[in-house]
Amino acid sequence: MTDELHGETEQFWEGHYRGQGRVWSGRANPVLVDVAGSLRPRTALDLGCGEGGDAVWLAQQGWRVTAVDVSATALDRAATLAAEAGVRIDFQQHDLARTFPEGAFDLVSAQYLHSPVEFPRDRVLRMAARAVASSGLLLIVGHASAAPWSWNHKPHTRFPTPEEVLAALDLSPWQWRTERLGTPERLGTGPNGESATVTDNVVAVRRLVRRWPD
Numbered sequence: 001m002t003d004e005l006h007g008e009t010e011q012f013w014e015g016h017y018r019g020q021g022r023v024w025s026g027r028a029n030p031v032l033v034d035v036a037g038s039l040r041p042r043t044a045l046d047l048g049c050g051e052g053g054d055a056v057w058l059a060q061q062g063w064r065v066t067a068v069d070v071s072a073t074a075l076d077r078a079a080t081l082a083a084e085a086g087v088r089i090d091f092q093q094h095d096l097a098r099t100f101p102e103g104a105f106d107l108v109s110a111q112y113l114h115s116p117v118e119f120p121r122d123r124v125l126r127m128a129a130r131a132v133a134s135s136g137l138l139l140i141v142g143h144a145s146a147a148p149w150s151w152n153h154k155p156h157t158r159f160p161t162p163e164e165v166l167a168a169l170d171l172s173p174w175q176w177r178t179e180r181l182g183t184p185e186r187l188g189t190g191p192n193g194e195s196a197t198v199t200d201n202v203v204a205v206r207r208l209v210r211r212w213p214d
Contacts, residue, residue: 017073028057042106052078059087068094104133122168144199180204
């Protein structure tokens with residue numbers, strides 16, 4: 001990808017957030033709550049954190065959270081939400097196609113990491129897997145269908161299945177265990193209060209062996 005395309009990614013998402021007031025509800029995504037609610041809080045990485053709903057919820061549960069996004073406006077709003085909630089979070093600005101946060105994490109969460117501009121999603125998710133600590137969990141939640149108010153609600157839009165996402169990770173079955181693989185439905189709420197039933201793709205895999213430095 002060229003620098004021009006990298007700039008396009010940041011430009012799109014900065015415009016997405018700057019062009020309107022708060023975009024998201026501030027609540028954590030339901031699958032994350034369901035999965036992480038039973039885990040022992042340690043270190044977590046939130047990829048594409050947006051306005052911080054997931055990151056703040058994780059911090060409130062006792063996780064030490066690093067949260068990243070490409071949009072400075074989104075990160076500013078996330079920092080405000082964290083301050084209002086009285087939690088500390090390490091917010092970092094990254095275009096994940098170019099840079100990735102350092103370290104190993106007990107939970108790496110990628111919630112709806114889709115983009116209308118060119119984005120190497122499979123490569124970024126493989127980097128996310130490499131960032132998972134020994135015995136840690138990688139949780140990937142993506143769209144299986146688009147809500148009517150979504151920017152990706154277009155005719156003939158096709159999202160990768162959970163099986164395709166898992167295959168693209170190229171994980172060794174001797175080093176990873178699949179804990180969730182499915183397409184649950186949920187009731188989504190739009191920016192103007194409208195609602196629709198949507199389907200998610202969910203992949204949760206746990207690292208079984210020692211993580212060696214890359």
